[in-house]
Amino acid sequence: MPATVVTEPLAISCVFTNGTRWSWIAKMDANPALGIDLLTGLAAMVHPHGRIDSHKTVKQYGLHARSMVNSLAEQGFTAGAADLTRARLASFWMAAPQPVESATRSVLTALDAQSGVLRPDVREFAAGRLFNPLRKPPPLRPYSEGEWVRLREFCRRVIKDAYRTHRQARADAAHGQDPRGGGWTASNVAWLLSRLGPSTAAQVGEHMGLSGYTIQHARGGVPRANTALFPTTDVVLAYRVLFGVYSGIVPDGVWARPRRLGLGW
Numbered sequence: 001m002p003a004t005v006v007t008e009p010l011a012i013s014c015v016f017t018n019g020t021r022w023s024w025i026a027k028m029d030a031n032p033a034l035g036i037d038l039l040t041g042l043a044a045m046v047h048p049h050g051r052i053d054s055h056k057t058v059k060q061y062g063l064h065a066r067s068m069v070n071s072l073a074e075q076g077f078t079a080g081a082a083d084l085t086r087a088r089l090a091s092f093w094m095a096a097p098q099p100v101e102s103a104t105r106s107v108l109t110a111l112d113a114q115s116g117v118l119r120p121d122v123r124e125f126a127a128g129r130l131f132n133p134l135r136k137p138p139p140l141r142p143y144s145e146g147e148w149v150r151l152r153e154f155c156r157r158v159i160k161d162a163y164r165t166h167r168q169a170r171a172d173a174a175h176g177q178d179p180r181g182g183g184w185t186a187s188n189v190a191w192l193l194s195r196l197g198p199s200t201a202a203q204v205g206e207h208m209g210l211s212g213y214t215i216q217h218a219r220g221g222v223p224r225a226n227t228a229l230f231p232t233t234d235v236v237l238a239y240r241v242l243f244g245v246y247s248g249i250v251p252d253g254v255w256a257r258p259r260r261l262g263l264g265w
Contacts, residue, residue: 003046003058005039007032012039014046014058022055028066030073037081038065038104041111050110064103068092081108082117086125098132105130152245158238162231169228170194180208184218189225198230 003014006023010032013023028035042061047053052061071092077083093101108126112118118126143151169190176182176191192207193199201222202212215222231239243249 002049003043005036005043007036010035010039012043012058012062014043014055016053016055017047020055022058024055024059024062026062026066028069031069031078033078033080034072035065035069037111037117038069038107040114041081041107041109044110044114045106060099061103061107064100065107067096067100068104071096080117081111082119084108084118084122086121089122089125090131094131096132098130098134101130101132102134148245151241155238155242155245158235159242162235162238165228166231169225173229186225189222190229193222193225193229198226 003012005012009025010028011023011025013021015021026035026039028038039062042058042065044050045052045061046058052058072088075088075091077088093105096104105126108118109123112123112126172187173190173194176185176187176189179185179188179192182188189204192204196203196207199222200212201216204222205212205215208215
């Protein structure tokens with residue numbers, strides 16, 4: 001069901017793909033005409049017509065639209081979107097924060113795609129380049145020699161520990177059997193996961209004929225066996241970082257600061 005605009009009081013009502021129904025009262029009394037237009041554009045951006053599919057995102061766009069309505073009303077503009085001019089929009093967008101400019105451009109563009117209400121020059125202007133583009137943060141400073149040494153040794157330690165645990169889990173699995181017949185032991189859990197692949201407690205419970213809750217709290221735990229048999233994110237990152245150190249080939253995203261990688265050395 002598409003999002004709809006309600007006029008008394010002015011609001012937007014949505015039904016999202018998860019079945020949730022949600023409404024938001026816009027409080028755009030300073031200029032209801034423009035408020036209705038902006039909410040109509042926002043409604044066109046909500047699933048199934050657009051990509052927005054959460055109340056948080058709808059509300060954020062709505063708040064930015066309210067900011068535009070209130071700001072233009074303070075300047076004496078009380079008409080609808082059809083009467084917007086390039087000069088008025090330029091004045092607002094140049095002074096607005098980047099998220100507000102980006103959101104209100106998108107809402108106006110969506111409104112115009114639906115109704116063709118904007119003047120031709122305003123249509124082109126709204127679809128144009130941002131006055132306040134999203135700026136990338138400055139590059140991080142290079143690692144010192146000491147940091148390189150600690151990073152390399154930390155990655156080696158992570159990989160060595162993970163490989164030792166993996167080999168032990170494989171050895172346990174080789175001596176295990178299906179826990180449905182052989183009982184719930186660490187070796188049998190390893191045997192099962194080595195055949196099922198990475199599994200949740202619910203998936204193992206389905207195999208065992210038990211609830212996921214029971215499996216999650218059973219000794220010989222599924223999470224521990226998963227971690228031992230299959231590499232975690234930290235282990236994969238350690239391999240990738242060490243590969244880059246040795247080869248000079250830089251995988252995407254690797255050279256962030258170590259704490260952002262989850263490597264807490």
